[in-house]
Structure formats: C-alpha cells, structure tokens
Amino acid sequence: MHIPDGYLSPSTCATFYVVAASGWYGALKRIKQLLATRAIPLISVFAAFCFVVMMFNVPLPGGTTGHAVGVGVSTIVLGPWGSILAISIALAIQALFFGDGGITTLGANCFNMAMVGSFTAYALYRLVAANSDLKSRRRVLAAAIAGYVAINASALVTAVELGVQPMLFHDASGTPLYAPYPLHVAIPAMMIGHLTLAGLAEAVIAAGMVSYLQRADLGLLGGLISGTRGVSGPASTPTPLAVATSEPSPGRLWWIVACLMLLTPLGILAAGTAWGEWSSAAFTSPHTRDQIAAGSGNHALPSSVPVGIQRLSAVWTAPFPGYAPSFIRNPMFGYLLSAIFGVGLLVLASLIARAVSRKWSAGNLHS
C-alpha cells in the first residue's frame, strides 16, 4: 500500500500533502496539549514500535504470512491523533531512509494509512467495544474488526487515488501519465490482497495484542495518553486523547474548508449531467438527450426545449457557468477558482450579516 514516487500526479501529491499537513498540525497540537513534554519520547518510541511491527511476518490461516501496519493497535493504545503521528513518523522513516514508499507520495501514504486507518479503527473499536469490560472477549473482537476494516478502508482510498489517475492525467493520445489502471481495475486489484492477506494480518495482530494486553498490561488498553495507565478493573471505555470534548475552533474549521476547497476538482470525475439539472442546450444535443432519456427510464423527451426552461434560463447568466469560467482553460483550476469565489462570497455575506446583527443589537441596547 506504500505508493512509490511516480504513481501519482504532482497535483494529487500536492493536494494530499496539504491534507496530511493539516492532519499532522492538528494531531501535534492535540498531543502537545495532552502530554506536554512527554509527547516527543512517547510518539517517537511508539513510531519505532510500529516500524518494527510492520516487519513482522504474521502467520495466517492457510499456511501463508502477511505484514500488518499496526494501525489498529496503535489507535487502541494511543487514540487516533497519537496514532496518526506515530504511523506517519514510521512511514516517513520508511520513505526517507529505507526507500519504501515515495517522497512525493508521502502525504498521500500518510493520509491513507495513518489518517484514514486511524480514524476508521477508532470509530469501529468504540462502536463495537462500546462500554464493555476491558477484559471482555468483545474487545478482542472489536480490535480484530477495527484492524481489518481500517486497513481495507486505507486500501480502498489508495485504490481510488490510483484509479482516478488515468481519468485525470493522460496525454493527447490517451496514454495514462501516472498509474495506468482505471477504478474498475485498480479497486479489485488492491482490495483482493487486502480483504484476504493484509486485512487478516492486521486483524490477527490487533486482536492478538489486545488479548495479550488484557492478561499482561491492562493499563495500556485503558487509554495511555489520557493518563489512565494502570487501570485494572472497572469497565471503562478507553478515553484516548482523541475524544473531542470541545467545539471545533474557527481555526480548525478554516482548515477543513480549505481542504474541501482543494478537493472540489473531484467533481470533474462525475460523468454526464446530474438528473434534473439540465440546461436548455442539453435538450438540443443528441448525446445529452440520450443521457437524459437513459436516466429517466427511457421516457420520450419533448422534441424541442420546453418553453418554461427556455424562458427562465435566459433570466440570469452565471459568471462561472458549470464551475468553468470561460477565461480558464483548465477545468480543475476552474473548479478550484469557483470554490474560492463561492467561499469568499459566503464569508462576505456572513461578515455583512454579523455587522448588521451587531449594529441591530447595539441599537436595541441603546433604546
């Protein structure tokens, strides 16, 4: 699952570096708040542990072996934010020092394995384990499910990243410039190995280690970072550092908005026109008429543009029709610019609304 250099386009790599950097920033901030000076040695040694566990050959049913990433167990012990940092550091060492995974693709690899994997494992472990006792078999099952699904979620995201490359990046003759396989090949090719070997290896490591820790070091299952090391009996849900207890800060929301804006070019992937969002031109082109008919249960379309659509469509001409301003040739950049413009308008509207509401409140106070 470690994507080497050359499989992803530069713009994909840059997008994932931005997304991963926001994740690393948030994780580092959260960990430093909770651990203060202890963060650096704990995350460093845990990252080293993850690195070594990735080298273990895990025996699987059927006589074969597989390698685990360790995302399940690191999330259970450190929580998702700590796990993001530990797995990312381990991946960075692998890429920079051992040449396993690319440098330009490090952001994407960290996003896939550290971020998607950790949050998936965290959500599933909490969901399945619920409030069960720390020593219950249910937690072993929860760890197995969390590890198995997390690694498969990571693999699926990786496959999608690879699978969209030939659609988005090809030359004039149609030659794919980066990963050559479309989604219908990339997804099964990636998932077969992960649904069987890698997923099982992750499930075995996560479940086996939780089972071991239940007998040998229960404190580690009680939420290491939140300071509950040494909890020995009571049924308490692990409360790792990731449990968000406060409202999201405006700064974080800005980061999320920025990430979503960067992801807007994904809209280009959607083929055809959304049902019910047809322009008057769509009724005159034979190609789009076929699409509309196919999407409408093959009902016959009117032979000409409906009068109402024709009349009302002339009322307003959008400055950026179809998220593609006429002065921009690159559709991705057009999408991005439309997103920036739209968000800018919303921010402006909210600032005006806030100013008006403050003025109105001040007026009420004076009266």
Place this chain on the structure above:
Amino acid sequence: MSRNSFLESTLQGFARAVSKALQSEHAATQPGLLQHLDPRVRVLGILALVVSVVLCRRAEAIAAIFLVAVALAVASRVSLTSLARRVWLVVLGFSGVIAVPALFLTPGEPLVAAPALHLSISVQGVRTAVLLVLRVETAATLTTVLVLSTAWTHILKALRSLHLPAEIVTMLAMTHRYVFLLIETANQMFESRQSRTVGILSSAERRRMTTRTAGVLLSKSIELSQEVYLAMLSRGFRGEVRLLSDFRLQLCDYASLTAFFLTACATVWMGR
C-alpha cells in the same frame, strides 16, 4: 521450507534492515561528489530532481535524469551493484509486474495483435508502461543516492534548516535511533524462542507467538519511552527543542544548487 519459516523470514527482514542502515552509514562517509556538498544542497537538489521526474511527461527526458542519477552515484562512490540490488531489480520486479498488464489493458492504437487469443498491445499501453517503470526507477535511484551519500543526522538537520518543525525533526531522529534498538530487542526475542522450539508449531500457536512477541515489545516500548523521558528531564528538557546547525554554504554549494535547479527546470521543459 519449514512451517516455522516465518521466524526465519522475520529474522532475515531484521538483518536486511540493519545491513541497509550500516551500508548507508558507510557510504555516507566515503569521499565523493555529493558528500562534499552541504547537506541542505543535497536534499534540495535531489528533491528538485525527483519533483521534475514526477512532472515530466516524456520518457526521453526521464531517461536523461536517470543517467544523471547514475552519474551522481558513480561520482559519489555509491556502488552500482548495491544500487542494482537495492533499487533497480526491486523496482523492476514490483513496478514491472504492475506495468505489464497495462500493455494489454490500455485502450488505443494496436501495435501488436494476437487475434486468436483476443489480445493486443497498444501503443499507448507501451508508452504508459515505459513511463511508469522509468519514472519509478529514476525517483527511487535519486532517493537512494541521497540516502547513501548523506548521514541520517545530516538529512534531519537539513530538513530542520528547511523549516520543518523542530518537534517533527526530533521525533524522526529519536524514532530512527530506537528503531534499531527495538529491532535488536525483537530479534533477541525471536531468536531465543527459535532456539527453544522443537518440532513444528501449529498455525494457531505461531500466531499466538507472534502477537505475544509484539505485545511484549509494545510494553517494552512504553517503558522505554518513560525512561527516555526521565533521562531527557534529567538533562534539563522543558519541552523546547533546539537543534544545532553548523552548516556553511560555500561557493561550490551555490554552484551545485544552481546546477540542480537548472537540470530540474530543463527536464520539466523538455518533458512537458
């Protein structure tokens, strides 16, 4: 191959990792072209070349950078044999397997056809397979040449001087140090278990053994982190990370950096 071969293959994996690290440390001390340059120039220059390779859309331009990478390796006294074993064959095996089906699956103008088998190789398929393999080989060669010609501590210092947060640089440095300690610990645990294993273990027992070892390693890691933390506190650590940077750029560093960037720009221009 015995049914307990998972133990041997894990131990071999550990040995390979340690051997690679020793090889890198040894190569980094050799007198060579890259070794004479400031580490920041090496990191920035190689990174620029890797980015140019990823940006490049023509196989000829990527091949030219591959030759530059080989020339850099030779001038930096990086053994081509080890480069072939460590990078070229591995990448060819991995990316080659991925690229071969693209010859047949990529739609386009047919180059060779076998109608009886319903198979045809398209021109676009050949182009994409060559681009993929060449790009991955070149990027991996450049990265490996950097790693083999630069001590890990210098790479980290260079990253810090490029404004990577000090906490991240410290974590990378500490992780790198403790990776080898934990590899040694895991190695000893597996070896001691192997020396006491008679006969063939069942599949379930092998799994239990692996997860127990991982569990013990986890407990040891946590204890180790606490010891490291106490040691850091005893030396006056208060959460502030300071790294020494004693790099000084010379005239040849500026010239080399310019050469790296000009090569990268020329590659992007030729391969557009």
